[in-house]
Amino acid sequence: MGAAALAAVAQAMAGRRPEAEYLLATAAERAAHARESVLVIAARATVAAEVGDAAEAAGHVRVADQPALDGAHRAGLLVVAEARQGSCR
Numbered sequence: 001m002g003a004a005a006l007a008a009v010a011q012a013m014a015g016r017r018p019e020a021e022y023l024l025a026t027a028a029e030r031a032a033h034a035r036e037s038v039l040v041i042a043a044r045a046t047v048a049a050e051v052g053d054a055a056e057a058a059g060h061v062r063v064a065d066q067p068a069l070d071g072a073h074r075a076g077l078l079v080v081a082e083a084r085q086g087s088c089r
Helices: 003-013 017-030 034-050 054-063 071-087
Strands: none
Touching: 003 017, 003 034, 017 034, 034 054
16 A cells, blocks of 8 residues: 555544545545555545444445455455444444
């Protein structure tokens, strides 16, 4: 995952979603090919899961380019989203 996408996840973990969203926008602008774009989508899903929005996280995972995001990575993101949703209830 690119540096900006990783930084976005770190910002979300620190409770700073606006900063995370800014970094994700930067990462999306810099994505040069499909693999980088799907990693930004994965980071968006992770950020959403981190702030407790499982529905948003799952939505990001579902729209991700399937060939670029392998099944194990996609499934892992869905599991994290569900776990975060359960811990926020």
